[in-house]
Amino acid sequence: MTTLPRSPRLLLLSTVVLALTGVGLLCLPPGQGSPIPATPAPTATDQPTEALSAGKGPFGMTPSPTPTGPPSAIVSALPPHGDGPAGDQAVQQSLEAAWPADLPHADxxxxxxxxxxxxxxxxxxxxxxxxxxxxxxxxxGKAVAPAFATARFRIQAAIARQDGGPDKAVVHLVWAGQDRGGTYTDLRITDWSFTRIIKKGVVTWTPQPRT
Structure with a gap:
């Protein structure tokens, strides 16, 4: 299932998200409601699976330093919770700035x-x-029931990076969704790990099976 990040780099990303959101709250006008918490509450075991590369760094590389500067500049790096699709571009840009591309465009x-x-x-x-x-x-033969409503599911941002070598990669995704209990949360984090297989000159990226 998608859980709290356990690797140092995922923890760093989550910390940055929470810190920037906290700064944004300080800048809100008096009386404005609080945003939805960034960290979803634990749910049943049939929630989406956690990153298949649990315990590894998300990209096998060191992220760029945390942004510094005046509060207005930091707040502009990420949108507030509940900002909707209008804030997705800022999330995408933040991911790309933190982890520069290192894969061929086709891959x-x-x-x-x-x-x-x-x-x-x-x-x-x-x-x-x-x-x-x-x-x-x-x-x-029964499949695991989906944990999130299709109508309230949205991928906010995604990047693909090497994960310790040219034949391993990870897709890092930030997304929003409403669970079966009716709770809607954005800025969720999920990683999917892949292994590159070359057979008869054909390159295939295969998702790693559950362990």
Whole structure:
């Protein structure tokens, strides 16, 4: 399932998100309501799976230093919670600035397409049949029920980067969704790890199976 980040770099990203949101709250006019918390509450085990590369750094590289400067400059780096699609571009730009590209464009496009589809399948159940090793059925052939509503699911930003070598990569996604309990939260974080396989000159990026 998608959980709190356990690697140092994921923890750094989450800390930056929380810190920038806190600064944004200080700049809000008096009486404005508080945003939805960045950290979702733990839910049932049939929530989307956590990053398949648990315990590893998200990109196998050192992120850029945390932004510094006056509060107005820092707040502009990330949108406030609940900002909706209008703030997604700022999230995307923040990810790209923190982790510079290190993959060929063709590989990056392939990985991003697969990573987005995997996340959507994991969260909403749509398209799980494409990856039977990633989404195995339960006993009796029953699939795990989706944990998030399709209508309230949105990928806010995504990047693909090497993960310790040219034959390993990770797709890092930030997304928003409403769970079955009706709680809507944005700035969720999920990683999907891939391994590159070259067979007869054809390159295939395969998502790593659950461990």
């Amino acid at each position: 990056e496009r392939t990985l991003l397409t697969a990573g987005r589809a995997l996340l959507r399948a994991d969260a909403t159940g749509i398209g799980r049949a494409r990856w039977p090793t990633v989404f195995p059925s339960r006993g009796g």
